[in-house]
Amino acid sequence: MKKISALFLLFTLIIGTLYAQEMIIPKSQTTKKMQESGIVLPHAPAPVGSYVPYKRVGNLIFINQVSLVDGKILTPGVIGEGVTEEQAKQATRQAMLNVVAVLNQALDGDLDRVKQAVQMTGIFNTSKGYTQHAVLMNEGSSLLIDIFGERGVHTRATFGASSLPIDSPVEIQAIFEVE
Secondary structure, eight states: OHHHHHHHHHHHHHHHHHHIIIIISOOOHHHHHHHHHTOOOOOOOOOSSSSOSEEEETTEEEEEEEOEETTEESSOSEETBEEOHHHHHHHHHHHHHHHHHHHHHHTTTOGGGEEEEEEEEEEEEBOTTOOOHHHHHHHHHHHHHHHHGGGGOOEEEEEEESOOGGGOSEEEEEEEEEO
């Protein structure tokens, strides 16, 4: 009788675990697509000042993020003066991953509720005369399209600045329409 009880308990635990993973906590199709593509979202960075990580106004969500990884800026500094274009592209990708992580938080883990990416603005900490902002921002734009497909296509602006908060090489402002 003890063997049957132990087997029943084991069976119940296995079925319960599978049920919890697939039924109680369903994954959005977008999240599944990201996992299949090897795209891993970081934890959404917490605000370090007097602001919130996102603001929802009607069905629009506004987000600003820099290239934080575990509370530290990925490759701090000025692009063209110590930060290479390749490092700036990696920082842009990280900033966009942070944007999507905050969006995921705002939507309680259901990225399928994103109707469309509307507008992205890439601000880059660059040396005077730098002109490759659009090339850098392509990294973030392509990532959004990889994640959301047609829903990730957006308008955008890019420009350089003489400095950015906490010495980030990039800051991304994003607007999404959601259900």
